[in-house]
Amino acid sequence: MSPASIPPPLPSASLGPTLPVASPAVPPVTAPAAGPACPLAPAGTGPEPTALSTASGPVARSRGGRAADAAGSALVPADLPVVTEMSRTASGRAWLAELPALIAEFRDRWSLRLGPPIHGGSCSWVAPAALPDGGSAVLKLTWPHREAAGEAAGLRTWGGNGAVHLLAADERRHALLVERCVPGTELGEDGRHSPDARLAAAAELLNGLWSAPPPAAGLERLAAVTREWATLVEQRMARLRPDYDPGLVAIGVDLLRTLPRSATREVVVHGDFNPGNVLASERRPWLAIDPKPMVGDPGYDPWPLLTQLDEPFEHDDPAPVLAHRYALVADAVGEDPRRLLAWSVARTVESALWFAAMGEVADGAEEMAQAAALAELAGL
Secondary structure (H helix, E strand, C coil): CCHHHCCCCCCCCCCCCCCCCCCCCCCCCCCCCCCCCCCCCCCCCCCCCCCCCCCCCCCCCCCCHHHHHHHHHHHCCCCCHHHHHHCCCHHHHHHHHHHHHHHHHHHHHCCCEECCCCCCCCCEEEEEEECCCCCEEEEEEECCCHHHCCHHHHHHHHCCCCECCEEEEECCCCEEEEECCCCCCEHHHCCCCCHHHHHHHHHHHHHHHHCCCCCCCCCEEHHHHHHHHHHHHHHHHHHHCCCCCHHHHHHHHHHHHHHHHHCCCCEEECCCCCHHHEEECCCCCEEECCCCCEEECHHHCCHHHHHHCCCHHHCCCHHHHHHHHHHHHHHHHCCCHHHHHHHHHHHHHHHHHHHHHCCCHHHHHHHHHHHHHHHHHHCC
């Protein structure tokens, strides 16, 4: 079956009634935590709001009283992952305090009818929205951090080829209005098609994303980012001294520094192309969401797709499964499978030391075991 012939899953429920906005039910913080899953990096200043952000509109005030509290709990419930994660840090709690006003502001500015929020990401408040013309969209309000700064620029560059359309944006406020994927089933959760068919469909999306000429400005350079990561990995290894293979860590560090320099082409990479960020849609069978775009080596992108879809490391013998899947995707996107494997080693080592820095040394050890298996396949 060709990627284009993979039909999307059955439709989901439609947008529910709109809800007013009140203060979020922020759970108390009882002890220091590692922090949110998104990286704690300074937010980029970003360009001026795009021309798509047309009417400014008044900022709606929260409604008082018990009814407003109940409505606020519906739009920003305490069990929403973004509330849980952002409550762990001072900057996150400050952003949560402003969130009800942000929701109201962009609901009114873009004349939206909002449905209940989607329980998903840890750095963004996301909800389905009905447009004035009856169309559907998603409102996304993101805690300001470095990786989020280029999302609008990336979506604008791709123009809907492989990713959702950008409908409106206020980049200074980290507010986006994007195309809604219906039914929205994640690629990793689609049980009707084989892993090979889903990998082929995802590779087709990557080809679309990578076909767009990189913009002259507005996106970080992958090489600069991975150089920073290489230094950070070295510092964490020296400071934390986890019981990880130092030789393998050194290989990962070297790859983070050298792989971008040996790339034969530069593209706008998605940056977080995991199976949860590929959704079934109506316009095309599948579309990518939630990018962290940069300009650089396309070989950077496939790692989370290949190591998460169908959990290859949970197979009795992961090596032949991984070898087959890396070859399949490499052939589909026109890259050397050894290069994709090398990038996977680099990114897995970086991930392992991130876990260690978050106090999750055992999780980092699992990542290092995966890095060792990938390095063996790559011949490193």
